[in-house]
Amino acid sequence: MEEAAAQPGFDRFDPAFLSDPYPFYKMLYNQPPMVLELEMRTVLLARYADVVAALRDPHTFSSAPIREISQAHIFGGVPTLILSDPPVHTRLRRLVNQAFAPRRIREMEPRIRQIADQLLTRAERAGSFEAMKDLAEPLPTMVIAEVLGIPSEDYQMFKEWSDALLEVANVPPGSPPPPGFEEALEAERAYFRQRYEELRRNPGTDLMSGLIQAQENDALTFDEVAGFFNLLLLAGNETTTNLIGNGLYALMRHPEQLEALRRDPSLMPGAIEEMLRWDCPVQATGRNILHDCEFAGVRLRKDTVVVVLNGAANRDPAQFPDPDRFDIRRDPNDHVAFGEGIHFCLGAALARLEGSIAIGGALSRFPHLRLDDRREQPRYKKSFNVRGLISLPLSIG
């Protein structure tokens, strides 16, 4: 077993890569994981089997940051569900699982439909439909605000904070935080403190009230409650926005698939899975190696940074026949868009529900929905781990 040599050819800030990473991924499928000397020694996992094996082994592939890297500051350095390993992760996950149980999610369906209807009615009256601004961005923020016990009117403010905080993933480690980051963090914390006091005095049936209750019973610390608030705000927003945006865009580029879905709406659940696989909103997740080990033919040293390319695994020909084909009837479709193992997305059922209500709602409200060919092609945001469109103007006439 040889120690893998560092290889060039991967720049996660390269605009060409960010606009279309899929051609680049192809060179990663026929070789052992690529090791790179970036700011820190880094290994790329792209093959489906490697991605799944790593995500199922938290004792080697840790989610806890090696040291105070920039992302950790979003959570004030406190252990957070997504950045923790067992046993901390096990305790935190148990406390929130209940709030995301399938029954609780089904109960939210009428309210989500109501929000989607309101947004689509507004666009219809305005006579134009910019799918990101009019639907994909506001819907998930309004829904998560309600889960957190926050008036949905405040969603605009939340969207701004969450956008500013997520920008931190797009600056190289060691650089100063992006503009607006500190201000957004401070504003968000101040809002949280105020809301916390209100809900402590007057608890509701929302998740935040439940967590505050748990804190009062000493199951959680104040910082952990604040961390959850922050995590759900970030994890539940941009991701679902991009499922709706990328999903609608995929349908618009595949008119025969769009037609099939219009003719038979019972295909919607499978269509959502294919949207998640084909153009996945979370392209990459992070881990780090806890102890020297051999993995998939390479020797990995402790503290190596692991870039898990969920977006690449979802296009691996060894797992998905004809992987670049967008096929809403694909079966089986065991994609890893929501991750795998103990950190499997807590909000997956909610995201699937929001995605099908939003996309199904847009298709039935606008029977002639299509890409506007007089405009330039929609462009993707310049982000490595989160993949989504800047705007998606569609023609409704």
Ligand code: HEM
């Ligand atoms: C299409 C939308 C979404 C996608 C693609 C997505 C994707 C993911 C992925 C890939 C992970 C695993 C991260 C890792 O392994 O390090 C994850 C975890 C998580 N997601 Fe989502 N997510 C979505 C929507 C949501 C929503 C709506 C919520 C909450 C309301 C949510 C909350 C979380 C949380 C709390 C975790 C951490 C779970 C843990 O560490 O145990 N996500 N998500």
